[in-house]
Amino acid sequence: MxxxxxxxxxxxxxxxxxxxxxxxxxxxxxxxxxxxxxxxxxxxxxxxxxxxxxxxxxxxxxxxxxxxxxxxxxxxxxxxxxxxxVGVVLTERTQTGGISVYDLVSLGRYPHTGFFGTLREEDHAAIRNAMETVGIADKAQRHVSELSDGERQKAFIAKVLAQECPxxxxxxxxxxxxxxSRLETMITLRRLAHQEGKAVLLSxxxxxxxxxxxxxxxxxxxxxxxxxxxxxxxxxxxxxxxxxxxxxxxxxxxxxxxxxxxxxxxxxx
Amino acid sequence: MTRQKLRWIYAGLSLALVALFFGGLVYGAVRIPLKDVLQILFRSYEGKEAWQHIVLESRLPQTVTALLAGASLAVSGLMLQTLFKNPLAGPSILGISDGANLGVAIAMIYLGAASYLTTIVAALIGAFVVLLIILGFSRKVSSNVMLLIIGIMVGYLASSVISILNYHASADKVHQYVMWGMGDFSGVSLSKLPWLSGFSLAGIFCSLLLIKPLNALLLGESYATNLGVNVRRARLLILICTGVLTAVVTAFCGPISFIGLAVPHVARLLLGSSNHKHLLPVTLLAGACIAMLCSILTVLPGSGTVLPLSAITPIIGAPVIIYVIVNRKNIHYFN
CATH class of the missing domain: 3.40.50.300 (P-loop containing nucleotide triphosphate hydrolases)
Structure with missing residues (x-):
């Protein structure tokens, strides 16, 4: 590429x-x-x-x-x-324990949805696609608080993917x-860069x-x-x-x- | 969360809302049968004139006041808990209700004015002065936690002035002020009801428009900014919305504790989700129901003795908070 x-x-x-x-x-x-x-x-x-x-x-x-x-x-x-x-994944503590993984990833659609944040079919498709890319789709209906650290990180990466930023x-x-999980996360990011042409910068x-x-x-x-x-x-x-x-x-x-x-x-x- | 569970929750709460509404009209010191209540409300009634008077002039405004005040305080509490990332935040914590208290204390004790209208105006002025102070600080202070602490401190300052006023006041004026401070849904007459309704319905409508930024704020301010939320503007709108709701309810009903603090937790536990898309409407419904229940419980069965509202709300609210704190490790939204 x-x-x-x-x-x-x-x-x-x-x-x-x-x-x-x-x-x-x-x-x-x-x-x-x-x-x-x-x-x-x-x-x-x-x-x-x-x-x-x-x-x-x-x-x-x-x-x-x-x-x-x-x-x-x-x-x-x-x-x-x-x-x-530009999409970010930060180290900040969030209050997302009480929402489902699906809802968390759907927050990435924020800049793409209208005033009330209603999700259209294309938004749902982007959310499902993001979850499948990072391999968290099977946990979609779980609460974020139920995830392991590695899964939580994947969910936040899925959120940033749903945001569809280059x-x-x-x-x-x-x-x-x-x-x-460390290697898996890096492999996911590498795939995004190499296959989807994203610019990925991580500390x-x-x-x-x-x-x-x-x-x-x-x-x-x-x-x-x-x-x-x-x-x-x-x-x-x-x-x-x-x-x-x-x-x-x-x-x-x-x-x-x-x-x-x-x-x-x-x-x- | 399944669609079916959602439907049950909305159906159950709506049913409870209707039942408690009519319960509030039927139940009281004098028991009036539902049949008569319905006739008084919906068609010409030719029964006892006293009953008609009780239902229309006393119970109907009291029940509607409880409904609106409960929904307003609960949704304010929810928005503040999300904004300040603090599950123990509530409408009384920003000092806004203390401001209303101070306004009323000045009017009743210092100026000696005690008419219903001056009390409301004084409470509104006091609450809005504190709200303006908080909004002023919110432009300077970027951290929400610091803003919360400033709000608490402003509240203490208001309480301190109230203590000074009380110390120098005569016993009957202090008594009058203390009575106001116990909270009351029954003080709003039918003619004043449109004022309370107008303000609280406007505030509730605004809260519905804030659902999208409220969800983004669950991620914290940096993530929200990255998603394109104008965090400062969102914070300003949330503060104005909750400030107006709290100020108006406190002005008309006196300070009411625990509804704003506890109801959002009840709603979260019921829903099992912090997604404001459903959490906010459920909080509104639950707030209205719980406030109407408290209003009914102020009348002791049998004797017809009326208890102050401030004696009832903690009995419902405090156990909820204790339950939530004790079980926080197993509650999703704490983790």
């Missing part, structure tokens, strides 16, 4: 600002997210992975710089218009999942799975708070970043070293 740029940023500065305070998380990001690929965003705790994801989907204002979504500046999207371009951003979708701490199943890696360095400077984000395919030593430099500490042969982190002897 031919890949095109789904999200690009130009001199994007991300962080938080409030009355009399400003915290830069990264001063300058020039990124390209492509369709048809799974991109894994890696970085230590506090590097600002969530901040970046929330900025890219417009939940958090950029400090300065530009974001282009499908070629159009983020600021140029009307309220609600973005909902059919771009999907996921904040740590594999955290709290067991090994099998994760799971280097193993990312190296195995992601098409691209983004290595987000931490920013020094006083000087408001940071190394540029390192982007590339897993094999390139292994060969040029970028991964080894990014992850190695006094105690841990990256083993390029076995593609994993090991303790220094």
């Amino acid at each position: 031919k890949c095109s740029v789904a999200i690009s940023t130009h001199q994007l500065c991300i962080g938080y600002t409030g009355r009399g305070f400003r915290r830069v998380v990264h001063p300058e990001l020039n990124l390209q997210l492509y369709t048809g690929e799974v991109t894994a965003l890696l970085g230590s705790n506090g590097a600002g992975k969530s901040t970046l994801l929330k900025t890219l989907c417009g939940l958090l204002p950029a400090l300065h710089g530009d974001i282009f979504i499908d070629g159009k500046p983020l600021a140029g999207y009307r309220h609600g218009e973005l909902a059919t371009h 771009i999907i951003l996921l904040d740590e979708p594999t955290a709290f999942l067991d090994v099998t 994760t701490h799971d280097l193993d799975t990312a190296l195995q199943l992601a098409d691209k890696l983004w290595l987000q360095p931490a920013c020094s708070a006083e000087k408001e400077t940071a190394d540029p984000m390192v982007c590339g395919t897993p094999s390139t970043l292994i060969e040029n030593g970028a991964l080894a430099r990014f992850f190695s500490t006094d105690a841990v070293i990256f083993d390029p042969v076995n593609r994993r982190l090991v303790a220094r002897k």
Whole structure:
């Protein structure tokens, strides 16, 4: 499948600002997210992975710089218009325990339905299709509270699929999942990118799975708070970043070293 | 949830609504047979004039008031519980009913005015002042939890002023104020009923228009924004809608506890779903039924003694809340 740029940023500065305070998380990001690929965003705790994801989907204002979504500046999207371009899966706690999986997935149709949110036949078809794609269709009438962590994650991915956005951003979708569910979730996302041409960006701490199943890696360095400077984000395919030593430099500490042969982190002897 | 179960729930609640409505007209200190009640309501009645007077001037307005007040308070509680992601939120928690109390306390104790109309106007002003304060803060404070806490604090401030007023007031005025504070569905006369009906039906209608954003808010504010909900506007509309409903009901009936807090739980347990598409209508129906039941229960059987409403609503509401809290691990919407 031919890949095109789904999200690009130009001199994007991300962080938080409030009355009399400003915290830069990264001063300058020039990124390209492509369709048809799974991109894994890696970085230590506090590097600002969530901040970046929330900025890219417009939940958090950029400090300065530009974001282009499908070629159009983020600021140029009307309220609600973005909902059919970028879908998100977040780590936020929700109150959805009391609704059925079907109802949860149907919330993804929000931008497509009318004033009263009545579901038409095409909406029902999109919901069923989304549930089947992630393999949660057999649990459609269960309450969300009855699902395991892995199933719940699948249900939220189904919700974002029902939203029918070309771009999907996921904040740590594999955290709290067991090994099998982690791989299954990644395989699902990979299928969506490769077969349906979606641009998928997910943050994760799971280097193993990312190296195995992601098409691209983004290595987000931490920013020094006083000087408001940071190394540029390192982007590339897993094999390139292994060969040029970028991964080894990014992850190695006094105690841990990256083993390029076995593609994993090991303790220094 | 099957369609069949839904049909049973709606049918059952509608039946209960009709039964409790006529129950409220038949039952009271004086027992009036249903046959006579129906004749008084629907065609010329040539029986006892006193009965006609009791049904039309006292029981009919009281029952309609209970129906509307119950539905209004219950739906307000539901919307606030969803908005604040807090199953223990209710119309009294944002300080709006405390505002109404303060308005009435000022009118009764400080200004010495005690007419029915001034009480209502004072309650409305008090409630709307607090509502405006909350709305003002809602523009500044982005977190709903913080807004909730501000509402509780504003309520405490209002209570504090009421204590000061009471402390300096004469005993009979304090008594008058305390009586108002016990809540009463019977205070609304037939001529005042259109005012209460107009406001509460308008508020209930607005709540029906908020079903779609309320469902999106179950996901939290970030998800809702991503789905295209204008979260600030939705929050403003929900606050105005619940504020008006609470203010009007409190102004006409006095502060009524537990209906707004407990009925949404009854509705969720009955439905087994938090999807507002059915939860909101079921909450409206259940609220109306439970308030009419409370209204009937204020008349002690046999003696004809009338108890204050504030003695009845907790008897129905508190066990519901205790049940929900104790069983929260097994209740889907808590997990």
